[in-house]
Each structure stands twice: as C-alpha cells, then as structure tokens.
Amino acid sequence: MRISRALAMAGIASRRKCETHVLNGAVQVNGEVVRDLGRQVDPDSDLIAFRNRPVAFERFVYYLLNKPKGYTTTVSDPYADKVVFDLLPKNLVPQTAHPGPGRIRVFPVGRLDKDSMGLLLLTNDGDLANRLIHPRYEIGKWYEVRLHRAFDLRDGAQLAKGISLSDGPARALEWRKVSQRIVRVKISEGRKREVRRMFAALGYKVLELVRIAFGPLVLVGLDTGEGRFLKASEILALKKALPEA
Numbered sequence: 001m002r003i004s005r006a007l008a009m010a011g012i013a014s015r016r017k018c019e020t021h022v023l024n025g026a027v028q029v030n031g032e033v034v035r036d037l038g039r040q041v042d043p044d045s046d047l048i049a050f051r052n053r054p055v056a057f058e059r060f061v062y063y064l065l066n067k068p069k070g071y072t073t074t075v076s077d078p079y080a081d082k083v084v085f086d087l088l089p090k091n092l093v094p095q096t097a098h099p100g101p102g103r104i105r106v107f108p109v110g111r112l113d114k115d116s117m118g119l120l121l122l123t124n125d126g127d128l129a130n131r132l133i134h135p136r137y138e139i140g141k142w143y144e145v146r147l148h149r150a151f152d153l154r155d156g157a158q159l160a161k162g163i164s165l166s167d168g169p170a171r172a173l174e175w176r177k178v179s180q181r182i183v184r185v186k187i188s189e190g191r192k193r194e195v196r197r198m199f200a201a202l203g204y205k206v207l208e209l210v211r212i213a214f215g216p217l218v219l220v221g222l223d224t225g226e227g228r229f230l231k232a233s234e235i236l237a238l239k240k241a242l243p244e245a
Helices: 003-011 016-025 124-131 153-161 194-201 232-240
Strands: 027-029 047-051 060-065 092-094 104-108 119-124 139-148 163-165 169-171 176-177 183-185 206-215 227-229
Touching: 003 016, 003 027, 003 047, 003 124, 016 027, 047 092, 060 232, 092 124, 119 124, 139 194, 153 176, 163 194, 169 194, 183 194, 194 206
Parallel strands: 092 104, 119 206
Antiparallel strands: 027 047, 060 119, 060 227, 104 119, 139 183, 139 206, 163 169, 176 183
C-alpha cells in the first residue's frame, strides 16, 4: 500500500496530512527518508518511522459508546472534569497516550459535544474514520432533539431547505416529527454544535440532543454510559457505506 495510506491507517493523521508529512521528510522507511508519495510499503515487514519514532500498527478496534451528558470527547481540555475515555475498557486509551503492552490507542470519530448524548464511535482506524466524517461521502447521522416548545411543521421545511449559520449554510437531509416537542433530523456534516445552532436560528432552545444513528450504526441495547465492540457485520456495513478509496 502507499506510504500515506499506511500512516493514516496507523492513526497518524488524515491521508492528505500524511502526504504532507511525507513531502516534508518526516517519514522514514527502513532507515531511509522517503519523500515519494508513490512509495509502496508493507506494515508487516517494513520498519516505518514518523519523526524518528517507530509507527505502531495496532490491530484495528471499533468501539461504540452510548455517551452520557457531561462528558467531553477530548483529553486536551484541561478544564474537563469527565472524559469519555473514563468509560472505555482499560486497554483502550487516548491517542495521545504512550504506547504500551496491551494498550490500544483510539480516538472519537467526529464531534459530540459535552452537553450531547448518544452514539459515539471510537477507533484506531484513521483511514476509515477520516472517510466517515468527510463531507464528500455524506454519511448521515440521525439526532433526536427535544425542544422547549412545540415544533412548527413549517420549520421542518426550512430545515430541509437550509439555514444560514455563521460558518455557512446548513440543512437537514431528512427530518421527522416524533411528538409535539421531539424532532429527529439527519445531517451529513459535523460542524461544532451544528444541530443546536440550526434550531436556535429557528427560535428553539434544545433541551436534549441524542445521536441515535451514524451511517448504518444504530444506538440500541446500550444504557447510558455503556459500550461494546462492533460486530464483524457492523464493521463490514461501515466499510460498504463508503465508496472504494
């Protein structure tokens, strides 16, 4: 496989960013600096180093967590009292942690802010993760939104048409009214607090926001704070949801 893809699979960065690292001379293969983006490597037999440190090709894991409210998805926030990594099996650690025996470094796929709940996928498969969140592939995410007042059906049409936000237009691919104050919306982007800002633009206060689906993955059978590893069939479904790289 190409060197940039191997680095992305190891969770170094997105494939495009890995290409930049290669061009900048930050990558070595078997002791030799490689700047050729077409260089083919075999992670099982070649010694690949990034910034003079060997790249660890850990086995891929995919973990689905039902995130509770009040937990942040990053370890870089010094003010965070609770992080989602506190809820994971002990052998799953943040990507920023030092590698060690039995440790598997993972990172969250996409955003889910502190006040939101629901389906959060964590993995060490950088290539798959970056493709899942790339807007080009339009992998849909369903959110269940509880509002402070009854939802006007005319606002559903506006959600589908598009709403102007400070960082550009946003729209719902689909929407469904579940009850007077509960609406489900499907979006393909994942900008910061995007769903909350869409409803705020229409004059609603979001009381509760739960991600209930991400592509073919659906949040069922897990209590808040619980998680599980994906089944082989679910991993295959995720990969089938994406076109070939």
